[in-house]
Amino acid sequence: MISPQSIPFFPEGVELNNQSLALVDTQLGAAHPLNQVSCALLEQVNGERTIRQITQQLSFQYGWDEEEVEGDFLQLIAQLNGFYLVNIRTPFQIGEAVKQGMVSFLYFTRTLQGVRWEVKKRFxxxxxxxxxxxxxxxxxxxxxxxxxxxxxxxxxxxxxxxxxxxxxxxxxxxxxxxxxxxxxxxxxxxxxxxxxxxxxxxxxxxxxxxxxxxxxxxxxxxxxxxxxxxxxxxxxxxxxxxxxxxxxxxxxxxxxxxxxxxxxxxxxxxxxxxxxxxxxxxxxxxxxxxxxxxxxxxxx
Known part of the structure; x- marks a missing residue:
């Protein structure tokens, strides 16, 4: 499950190109177009900061609505993860682990559907x-x-x-x-x-x-x-x-x-x-x- 506590990072073969406003997949020779706001958010992805930390920083820096930006960023990360352009890891916490287990069960029983519940990993x-x-x-x-x-x-x-x-x-x-x-x-x-x-x-x-x-x-x-x-x-x-x-x-x-x-x-x-x-x-x-x-x- 992709949550505000998730830490996004780019897998090998994926690079952010600010000039062309795109995420470039060097292994498959493809590019995923982005807008300027998406580029600004993805620039802060370093494999250490959570989605919430990134949105808090940029919302304070640019005067954006934090709740709205976090929702948009979660959707963006989920979409890019679906294309194998962003990997996700979540630091272990007991509450988060229980939540992940419940989501896994509900997902397999098809009670839950949607990109945020499905986490893909590229390596x-x-x-x-x-x-x-x-x-x-x-x-x-x-x-x-x-x-x-x-x-x-x-x-x-x-x-x-x-x-x-x-x-x-x-x-x-x-x-x-x-x-x-x-x-x-x-x-x-x-x-x-x-x-x-x-x-x-x-x-x-x-x-x-x-x-x-x-x-x-x-x-x-x-x-x-x-x-x-x-x-x-x-x-x-x-x-x-x-x-x-x-x-x-x-x-x-x-x-x-x-x-x-x-x-x-x-x-x-x-x-x-x-x-x-x-x-x-x-x-x-x-x-x-x-x-x-x-x-x-x-x-x-």
Whole structure:
């Protein structure tokens, strides 16, 4: 939740340009236009002062109405955060933590809606190799999907306790491989993109409540197909392979349950290849864009 106690700061790759009255995203090569008042407010953003402290200072300096300016500044920060142009952090306070927890619950139940209740975070990983990137992503995914992981853990242990001759520990396989396969999914996207572009094209990662996003510029059709195809590949192949093993092999119930949970987590990623899913959509758009480009070249 974005509140007057929130501390805004610019993520790596975002710069305030006072001359052109814009926030410039150097990683994506885009600019977000601003007015003079917005620029004056954003000039004071340094990662140390809260929204309230900034509005109090400028209201006193220019004789503005403090309450009105604070409301406008909150709206501006929420809008820019939605575009991944401003990050937010809130100093820990017990009252604020309780409030954040209530907001999270109400947001997930869709009781609350609106940009101020949704906080996004943008960051650029600087990892020397693919292993360190994988470990980094594992940590980010665990934080991002913690409610889902906890729910799957409870469901898995409940199923394991109900079935005979098995242990609740087998149920932990369900959340464990949910986390692992989703991490590998995004890791594969990033690794293939970096290899194809030779680390020359910038990108960033972003998180919001219960979601992770790999934000990158579009490349040629072949590259788009390879990057999109690579993500679900390892989890999907693992799920299909284990399904075949389960079909043709007899085994103890505890081992059967573990392999079922692993296979189910892997098979879910096959959905990513469908046209309505994110990866399938990007593959479809890449082919359509290539056809459009070729037809325009023929006409010219």
């Amino acid at each position: 650029t990983p600087h990892k020397k190799n693919s292993v360190s990137l994988l470990i980094f992503l594992l940590k980010v995914m665990a934080q991002t999907y913690s409610p889902m992981i906890a729910s799957l853990g409870l469901a898995g242990m409940l199923i394991a306790l109900i079935l005979p001759y098995t242990s609740f520990l087998a149920g932990l396989t369900l959340p464990l491989f949910f986390l692992l396969f989703f991490t590998v999914h995004e890791w594969a996207h990033i690794i293939v993109f970096e290899k194809l572009t030779k680390h020359k094209l910038p990108y960033f990662l972003a998180t919001r409540r219960g979601a992770f996003q790999f934000v990158r510029p579009r490349i040629d059709m072949k590259g788009e197909l390879l990057v999109s195809f690579a993500g679900p590949l390892i989890p999907s192949v693992s799920g299909v392979a284990l399904s075949i093993v389960l079909y043709f092999t007899s085994m103890p119930i505890w081992l059967f349950l573990i392999l079922v949970f692993i296979a189910a987590n892997g098979l879910v990623h096959l959905i990513s290849y469908l046209p309505f899913a994110e990866d399938g959509k990007r593959m479809k758009e890449a082919v359509q864009m290539n056809k459009l480009t070729q037809s325009q070249e023929v006409k010219s």
